[in-house]
Amino acid sequence: MKAIETVVNVTPERQIIVQLPPDIPAGEYQVVIVLNESVKSDKLAVKNQAKRFEYSDYPVGLVADNFTFRREDLYDR
Structure with missing residues (x-):
């Protein structure tokens, strides 16, 4: 069995x-297709979440x- 992930x-x-x-x-092969809703919106959500956790530098030594x-x-x- 092989798993192939693509868009x-x-x-x-x-x-x-x-x-x-x-x-x-x-x-002839048996194939399973899994549809994730909107791949682009999932990637955008991850990018937006990463932007929320930005911290400024504060040197403490x-x-x-x-x-x-x-x-x-x-x-x-």
């Missing part, structure tokens, strides 16, 4: 044409000059 355009006649990879031999973030310093053994 297609549906024609006014409600048809789609899918170009398969060259490693798929000719023959180190807590102390001798403080490091090495794993050995962060966790007790």
Whole structure:
């Protein structure tokens, strides 16, 4: 079984044409089609969500000059 994920355009006649990879031999196959509503609006929603979480830079410096973030310093053994 192979899963192929792609974006297609549906024609006014409600048809789609899918170009398969060259490693798929000719023959009869069982195919499952899952239609996600409006791929473009999903991508736009993700972009808008990312813009909401913008933070400005605020330099805080180190807590102390001798403080490091090495794993050995962060966790007790």
